[in-house]
Amino acid sequence: MSGRTGGQVFLTAQWRHLVMLNFVVDPAVLEERIPDGCELDRFAGRTFVSVVGFRFLDTRVLGMPVPFHRDFDEVNLRFYVRRDTAGETRRGVVFVKELVPRRLVAAVARWVYGERYVALPMRHRIDLDGERPGGGGSVGYGWRRRGRWEEVFASFSGAAEPPADGSEEAFVTEHYWGYARQRDGSTVEYRVEHPRWRVWRAEEAALRCDAASLYGAQLGAALVGSPTTAFVADGSAVVVHRGRRIV
DSSP, X not given: OOSOOOSOEEEEEEXXXXXXXXXXXXXXXXXGGSOTTOEEOOXXXXXXEEEEEEEEEEEEETTEEOTTOSSEEEEEEEEEEEEEETTEEEEEEEEEEEEESOHHHHHXXXXXXOOOEEEOOEEEEEEEOTTSTTOEEEEXXXXXXXXXXXXXXXXXXXXXXXXXXXXXXXXXXXXXXXXXXXXXXXXXXXXXXXOOOOEEEEEEEEEESOHHHHHOHHHXXXXXXXXXXXXXXXXXXXXXXXXXXXX
């Protein structure tokens, strides 16, 4: 489990079978989206956005399961920031947009954190092949929009391993804070705790969607073509703390 805790626990869940496709983007595209009090976090001098799809399982809010809302899919587009405070560097993520299949999930997330959730019909396909030497398989998450299905997908083989220190996989998976700009211009910060995930490098990966209409023309242009890196993480139990305004 990463670092110390922070604030009241709001949500607990399992995040499993995470598909992570990473794209280099011009930092100027993100400047207006950076919450006050934060700055862009870079890896090897490059600025990344990631499309992440995963399963939300055994979800509990304030310790209580919500009927018909315990297990669902999520796909999000995010980028990476950092905040220096009291001699500590907090590395976090900012979400551009998050897709979920439940209207209540989207409404609660918008209300509590000010996050940009949208409810759409969604589906997943998870094929974990126990017959392959060392394991492997494929994972995909789809959403229906404008009368057609769109998808993020990755296939892999071999055994999952913890990411090497200083690797791009470690950079992407090991941001343990969330930051969200509010309607009034303030910033909410919240803590996310989970152990270090194991990852598989993807053999094939694709984002099959009209990215420009989903995320805007500038970000959509950055998401065309093959990702710079792609991998699948096994996931774990997570703890999400209640947010607090910092600016």
